Amino acid sequence: MDLTLSAEDIAIQARARAFAESYLFPYELECEENGGLSAESLNTIRKAVLEHRLNAFNHAVEDGGQGYTHLQQMLIHEELGKATCGLWAVVWTASLPLKHGTPEQRRDYLFPSCAGRRRSCYAITEPEAGSDPRMVRTTAVRRNGKYELSGEKWFVTSADAADFLLVHAHVDGDSDKPTLFIVEKDLPGVIVKRIPKFMHTYVFEHYEMLFDKVVLDEAKILGGIGQGYELTKDWFVDARLEIAAHCVGAAIRATEIANDYAAGREQFGRPIRDFQAIEFMLADMAVEIMAGKTMLYRVGWEIDQGLDRKLVHARASVLKLFCSEMAGRVIDKAVQILGGRGYMRENPVERLYRDIRVDRIWEGASEIQRLVIAGQIKKRGLGVYTGWT
Ligand SMILES: Cc1cc2nc3c(=O)[nH]c(=O)nc-3n(C[C@H](O)[C@H](O)[C@H](O)COP(=O)(O)OP(=O)(O)OC[C@H]3O[C@@H](n4cnc5c(N)ncnc54)[C@H](O)[C@@H]3O)c2cc1C
Incomplete structure (x- = not known):
């Protein structure tokens, strides 16, 4: 290797x-x-x-x-x-699932999205459906050769920047028919219900949205009826890897700032990095980052070598779980090393501290990643993680 x-x-x-x-x-x-x-x-x-x-x-x-x-x-x-x-x-x-679209969908949504002329957002979560997407109540009912979409979606990230949505709905209310629909944001019946505020300051909004009998052509189904989970799974895997990499980057930036500060800040007549309490924190932070980064590059390399899709799924959960929790531990220490300055919003470390908290929640909370990992161990054996194949 x-x-x-x-x-x-x-x-x-x-x-x-x-x-x-x-x-x-x-x-x-x-x-x-x-x-x-x-x-x-x-x-x-x-x-x-x-x-x-x-x-x-x-x-x-x-x-x-x-x-x-x-x-x-x-x-x-x-x-x-x-x-x-x-x-x-x-x-x-x-959004990755768009590549599985029909030639017309690729022309109308994928290529303009890649070029930056259009933008999608992804709507799965609902008031009653979070970690368990089978609880989704949004339905697409077939009527006169069209679909009528009704339901409520929460936390729709970047909905303000997007001009269309990928909406996860159950066709005819049947949870065995999870399906992704492409929904133009300006269609009648697409309603912004509320724009809540969150712990992080995020460049875009996370809308709550209502769909009130939105009429859709069959041509707006992405990937076929019942394919919703398969497509969403691809998106989850991609998003989990992305989160892991973001967390490694966030931990590195916070550690660099803390390291520089510890070298320059003097108390009791010497730089605070000369106190073992501080240098041990920096050592632990470096070790944590090295572990996350090594895992990240290994999995990136493995995917490029053609790693089986199921194993990519299995590895993505480990990466997301470890790197998001690692960043939480590392950035918490960075705040501590910076003292009061680490608590000021003008300091990137304070913002990183708030920013990365959601990485343990969205795209499958830490508990859900542990469920996936435990399930893989049962199904494929411990070696899927502790072995080297
Ligand atoms: C800022 C932000 C942006 C988001 N963006 C989007 C978006 O763009 N599109 C979208 O569709 N969703 C989005 N989400 C939603 C996000 O994916 C969900 O919040 C997440 O999946 C968890 O669902 P929930 O909040 O309903 O928590 P719940 O599912 O209610 O879980 C609550 C707690 O119970 C735990 N739990 C649940 N089931 C189990 C179990 N079986 N075993 C052990 N513990 C369990 C969870 O881990 C969690 O700790 C976003 C959320 C946030 C906060």
Whole structure:
């Protein structure tokens, strides 16, 4: 096994880092203070996304993307994850299930999304359906050759930036027919119910939405009736890997800031890093990051070698669980090392502390990842994690 980064990997990593440092970090305070960015700031960042060839970096060239390897995608996510206020979300990665669309759906939704002319958001969660999506009550009832969509969705991330939604609904109310529908946001019956506030300051909103008898053509079904879980699973796996990489990046940034501070801050006549309590925290932080990063690059490399889809699913849960919890522990220590300054919103470490809390909740909470991992151990044996195949 050779995990050395190629010259191309290093160039892509450097490009993503330069982008984050020049076009995300400088906008963090504007976002924190205003709860979002001005249209002008968003436009500047979006232009830079194209210039840095970061749009749709999760897709193959034939699907309208950049054709990067999975390892390269993780390197990019890691760099973007260093930014606070969810500014990485401005870098659009067209939703993966769209690549399974019909030629017309690819033309109307996938390619324009990759180019940045359109944007989707994903609506699965409901008041009664969170970790258990079989509890979804949104229905698509067949009537006169069309579908009538009705229901309520919560936490629809980036719904304000999107112009269409991928909505997970049960056809005819049958939980054995989970299906994804492409829903234009301006259709009659698509209603924004509420725009709640959250712990993090995020560049976009998380809407609560109502669908009141929204009429949809059959052509708006993505991937076929009953395919909802399969497509959503692909999206979950992708999102879990992305979260893991963001968390590694966030932990690295917080540790770098804490390390610099510990070297410069003097109390009791010497730099605080000379106190063992502080240097041991930094040591533990470095070890945690190395463990997460090693796992991340290993899995990225394995996917590029053609790792079986089921094993990718199994590994994605480990990565998401470990890296999100690791970032929580590491960034908590960074706040401690910075003392009162680590508690100020103007400090990136404070923002990272709030930002990464949700990574233990969305795209399958930590408990759900443990269920997946335990299930894999039962089904495939412990070796799926402790072995080396
Ligand atoms: C900021 C934010 C953005 C989001 N964006 C989106 C989005 O864009 N689209 C979307 O569809 N959803 C989105 N979500 C929803 C998110 O995916 C859910 O919050 C998550 O899946 C958990 O569901 P829940 O909140 O209903 O918690 P619940 O499922 O009610 O769980 C509550 C607690 O019980 C635990 N629990 C549940 N079942 C079990 C079990 N079997 N064993 C042990 N413990 C269990 C959970 O782990 C959790 O700790 C977002 C959420 C947030 C906070």
